[in-house]
Amino acid sequence: MxxxxxxxxxxxxxxxxxxxxxxxxxxxxxxxxTPPIAEAVAACRYDLWPVELRNATKPWTLVDVGANRGDFTSAAARLAKLERVFAFEPQPQCCEELQHILDRIPNSVLHRAAVGATSGEIELICTANSKMASVLAPESQMLAGYAEGDFEVVNRVKVPLLRIDDVIPPGTKVGLMKIDVQGYELPALEGAKITLRSTFAILIEVNYVAHYQGSTTFDALHEALRGYGFRTFGISAPYCGPNGPLWADALFVRCA
Incomplete structure (x- = not known):
């Protein structure tokens, strides 16, 4: 059918x-x-990438924060020459499939943890749709904008919490850092201050409406990234709900 x-x-x-x-x-x-290439372009927002990444003559390092089941990394590896991949994913049910993808990409490492401003342990709220899982509680008002059951809480588990700076070697030149942490963007960036200094581009989900309690607002995220030395390069068409735009993917590049 x-x-x-x-x-x-x-x-x-x-x-x-x-x-x-x-x-x-x-x-x-x-x-x-071709359809496979079109799917890869959509999966990693390749159309937003700056030409320095798309036409790079040398392989570059990808950091995938909130890698889920590996769709983004798999697509990026299909379209670009990757030197290394650092992937972060706290959901146990996603890690097996993600690891299988990383096994096919040389010099890849998976950190089965959430990321934040400190290291330790944190509670992860698992949802029926694994892409909605977060360390923050979902806002009930968001239910109408998504498929029924997406935000249904199915489990709460304690997971490791890492600072990105504690696991990525200092001075590592990162071509692209993709961040999808469902409202926890500011703490994630706080724990990556050193790595950000040698990062060329950041692809990050921006929310126009709060999806989680205490989540990062678009204005706060934009201000923080400017403070870290990045400027807006491009923003995707928004995903919209009944009352208007809900979120989009934004690409930021380091200021010259």
Whole structure:
């Protein structure tokens, strides 16, 4: 049924226009306009990457904070030459699949932990949709903007908490740091101050509406990143709910 639906969508006028738009976008990025490449581009927001990463002549280091099941890292490895990967993921149910992906990428390491401003232990609130898990409690008002059950709390577990600076060797030149920590962005950045000094770009989820209790606001995040020496490079189209935009992915690059 899904394949029939996809076929019908592809041959309708809207589907044809959307297909041509995607093909044009991929050609502008210098990529082959095939479905697997298109999926990889979407999974790692490749269209937001600066040309220094897309056309890099030498492999570069990726830091994936909140790696989940590895979709982002897998896509990035398909489209770029990666020298090393540092992945952080606290959810036990995600780590086995993530490790399988990292095993295929040389010089990759998985830290099965959450990240923050301090090291130790923290409670992780696990949700039915693993991408919504956070160390912060979800806001009930967010339920209407997502699929039913996404924010349903299914477990609470204690997980290790690490500072990024404690595990990434000082002076490591990071090409891209991707951060997806569901509202805990400021503490994550606080624990990465040293690493940020040698980081070229940051891809991070920004929220226009609070999704979690005590979560980082867009304004606070933007101000913090400016303080760390980064400027806005690009922002994706927003994911919208019934009342307007909810979140987007933003790319920040180090100021020259």
């Amino acid at each position: 899904k394949s029939i639906h996809g076929f019908l969508r592809a041959i309708t006028p809207f589907g044809l226009i959307e297909r041509r738009r995607r093909q044009f976008q991929l050609s502008r990025l210098g990529l082959s306009p």
